[in-house]
Amino acid sequence: MELSIAATAAWSAQGPGPGAVARALTAGTPPAARHDPPSTPPPGVLDAHGFDLAAELGTKGTRSMDRATGLAVCATARLLAASGGDVPRDRSAVIIGTTNGSLGTILDFTETTYTAPKPYLVNPARFPVTVMNYAAGQCAIRHGVTGPNITLAGGRNAVALAFIYAARLIRAGRADDVLCGATEEYTSRRAWLEWRARPPGAVHAPVAEGCVMFHLTAARPGRAAVLAVATATGGRLAECLTTALRRAGVEPGEVWAAAGNGALDGCHDGESRAHRAVLGTGPRRVEAHTAVGDTSAASVGFQVLALLELAATDPAAAGRAAVTTSIDRHGLATAVVLRCPR
């Protein structure tokens, strides 16, 4: 299924700059969470640093826009610019991963039906924003991308699932280029729901916003690549990682670094055991959430971004493989095998 990664773009607690996530990981200082009770749950939250929706996108047509959509539209603009601006929009697909769209907008809108003088006195301009595919639609509209337009409600594993989807779209000839990633926003609603949903043993990470986007194409030599993705239900992370490596044709000894997010859903020890069992103790270990917080559906995207950014400054990475695994609180696991550029 090999896919080339032609460009990346992101906006997180580390801001929008290329390399920002890797610099934060290398420095090892976690970003300061914002505590604003009762709006924020105990671990605090992380905003996309410096992201001002109106300043980035103007005020025309953005008054009702949620921040997750704003981040996605903005990251897609940066992605297209990073790709040189010549991506044929009619042959490009958009895939946006999410947990459940803009939960804050959904719940505010619905709550109004209980509190307004009449149940239908909701804000009509917010209605389309309550629908999960608003972000993907806005990315297409504002950048003129007319290929398949997909919203993938994959939760923690969304970006790994999006890579599988992207490979199928390209192989089936439905798109030549796929603009693919995930976005999540800070709202008090989402932050509290995420906090309450955490299993016992989950790390005390701030609930974070962030968006990460990848420009994927059919395999082109010399570029960073997604070699394989595997999924497994029932929490079978080690099996999932083994399958992904087999599909990629990569031996465990070729793996330079391994990222994981198990800590976010209380699976840190299980993940460590799985990585050790499959990969041994050789690979450099990366936990992107220590730099960007718990970005929910964007988690795997930030793990891939962190690996690519770290590889760019680590001579040991050149031409080797990197893996990233993910496991959610429902037992769904995914593994992605990447090839670092030489």
Add this chain to the structure above:
Amino acid sequence: MSGARRVVVTGAGPVTCIGVGRADFARNVLAGTSGQRPVTSFDTTGFAHADACELSGFDPAAWCGGETPGRAAAFAVAAARLALADARLDPAALARAHVPVVVGTCDGEAAELDALAAASAAGEAVGTAAARRYAPIRLPLTVAAALGLREAEPVTIGTACAAGNYAIGYAFDAVRAGDAEVALCGGAEAVSRRMFSGFYRVGTIASDACRPFDAGRSGILTGEGAGMLVLESLGHALARGAPIHAEVIGFGANCDARHPVAPDSDGLAACIRLAHADAGIGPGQVDLISAHGTGTPVNDVTEVAAIRRVFGASPPPVISIKSMIGHAMGAASAIAAIAAVDSIGAQFIPPTINHIATDPACAIDCVPNTGRPARIGVVQNNGLAFGGNNAVLLLRRPEEASWN
């Protein structure tokens, strides 16, 4: 696509307000039964009119062992069980097979989200279980767990009202390329106070009945349910002597990239052409169009304009089953695909009911009120969505095909 496998529909599981299971649904959809009734699943105090197409009497516990999931997931489980039974496939036989389980949905566990908002309005705290239950990724995960599909590839596609067709398209590509021999795909949706209120506010809930293509149409009725299909490689289906109901011959998806909610006839026409090209057919080979056909003034005019652009002055019959089952959002095009399979099997066109007088602005033969026999070789199934999304599926009668 070189080396592509042919893909067939061997099972279908409709869970709708006019029938649960193939025989029940086929009888009613071909007969033109209306599923319209007053809303009971949420309090409608304050709305001047509040009919919908709800599943009354659906018992999640009858379909889902153990902990009862959300309403949409329960619909999906029921539909998946029915689809596998229709395909004469024992789930146990798929326990070790790589099976994409692809569920399209507009609003995921919409009733769970309604409950979260109601709790918030009442100042009640939310527990851990409620904070986990709404996650839409649980739709395919619940199906996989209920059926023991250990090697499922779970996918939730949230492309609003085109999600059902998108899910079928995903499974089609997976099987066509040889990634899987069998896939389960379709859509699931539960009615919600949110969607009802939103559509009511923007003036698109029908005041009396859903009348697609009618001069007096006033909008949609919200609906719910699920439709899951078993897609299978032709080789796998033939080897096990499976019933073959239809062949999936093409799919197309694109985005108008123009307006957040309004459809666009240029974009839809382009999407129809993509699907035809994918199937290697021309418009003259399509015998029936199952329209998105919501019954809003703008959808029906735009959709018929797009159809005319591709098909010329004399398109095939264009029907809307939303006249019977309302708009089941993310499940709508999946249920419509099952109706298309039933039309092919019966060689009979389902009617567009509640029809009084066709709107000259979207003049087509919508087979008003009474269905009729017809030779149906290929059915085109349209799905449109907010965000300018279009997804078109093409199904062919198995007798039209040569399996060699």
